[in-house]
Amino acid sequence: MGSSPDQMQFFSVLLKLMGARSTIEVGVFTGYSLLSTALALPAGGKVVAIDVSRECYELGRPVIEAAGVAHKVDFREGDGLAVLDGMLCEDGGARAGAFDFAYADADKLQYAGYHERLLRLVRVGGVIAYDNTLWGGSVAMPRDMPGSSDYDRLVRDSFLRFNAAVAADDRVEACILPIADGVTLCRRRHALPPRQVKHPPFPLLIAQHDEDEFLVLDPDIHHTCGIIGIRPYIVCGMSRGQPTRAVCGRIVELPTRVVTAASCHTPNKYY
Numbered sequence: 126m127g128s129s130p131d132q133m134q135f136f137s138v139l140l141k142l143m144g145a146r147s148t149i150e151v152g153v154f155t156g157y158s159l160l161s162t163a164l165a166l167p168a169g170g171k172v173v174a175i176d177v178s179r180e181c182y183e184l185g186r187p188v189i190e191a192a193g194v195a196h197k198v199d200f201r202e203g204d205g206l207a208v209l210d211g212m213l214c215e216d217g218g219a220r221a222g223a224f225d226f227a228y229a230d231a232d233k234l235q236y237a238g239y240h241e242r243l244l245r246l247v248r249v250g251g252v253i254a255y256d257n258t259l260w261g262g263s264v265a266m267p268r269d270m271p272g273s274s275d276y277d278r279l280v281r282d283s284f285l286r287f288n289a290a291v292a293a294d295d296r297v298e299a300c301i302l303p304i305a306d307g308v309t310l311c312r313r314r315h316a317l318p319p320r321q322v323k324h325p326p327f328p329l330l331i332a333q334h335d336e337d338e339f340l341v342l343d344p345d346i347h348h349t350c351g352i353i354g355i356r357p358y359i360v361c362g363m364s365r366g367q368p369t370r371a372v373c374g375r376i377v378e379l380p381t382r383v384v385t386a387a388s389c390h391t392p393n394k395y396y
């Protein structure tokens with residue numbers, strides 16, 4: 126489950142070469158790569174560490190504390206896509222472009238989604254690293270290699286698509302390092318046009334929370350969760366037309382009333 130030591134030595138040198146101060150990690154597990162990153166950051170550095178499992182993170186936290194770097198870790202429990210969406214909303218969008226480096230090592234089937242979000246969170250010239258992009262070498266082998274499981278084939282196919290998309294993505298300069306299980310590095314090249322929120326196939330829902338506050342429910346998040354209905358993920362809060370908070374990745378109570386976008390604010394500008 127953990128990243129390999131040679132990979133972490135490489136990241137450590139890379140972070141120092143870049144002068145990185147602010148990083149993101151999606152997929153913490155028990156914190157091996159997190160510890161390595163926190164040790165590589167300077168005294169005032171911070172790593173936002175995201176995982177669906179707080180339990181795993183708590184297992185490794187004593188080691189991070191013993192290493193004297195716990196103060197550099199901002200752990201966020203939740204689904205990677207949802208937490209990244211929340212970060213894009215935070216501080217009125219000020220965190221977009223604020224990170225030097227990001228490492229994605231969580232749900233292998235969500236890398237395309239992580240890419241879209243991390244590209245906006247790292248600065249121009251910042252680097253995103255993706256783990257496992259050679260998936261045991263299977264991306265260069267016939268699909269039905271003896272011993273491969275259905276999950277292996279699913280992930281292999283997903284990495285073939287992801288690797289091709291990254292190679293064709295002119296927003297980044299990319300390379301695949303044949304170390305560990307394959308590590309893709311993407312350097313962000315330039316500024317990006319405003320993010321488009323996809324409305325179809327179902328409309329963006331806006332739920333009235335109280336008299337002044339509206340909660341926007343992101344269709345991407347619904348898609349991720351596979352549910353529309355009760356107890357959805359709330360992405361952004363707005364009060365009197367201004368973003369007020371992001372409570373992404375946390376289940377909140379069913380809002381009191383749901384109305385469609387047509388009768389409320391235009392949501393795109395809040396992303």
Ligand SMILES: C[S@@+](CC[C@H](N)C(=O)[O-])C[C@H]1O[C@@H](n2cnc3c(N)ncnc32)[C@H](O)[C@@H]1O
Nearest residue numbers: 127128152154157158176177204205230231232
């Ligand atoms: C390969 S492990 C991470 C290993 C870690 N980077 C290291 O090198 O020590 C993958 C982690 O991703 C987490 N994960 C899986 N799906 C996730 C998701 N959708 N959002 C956030 N974390 C997820 C799992 O709980 C697991 O801890």
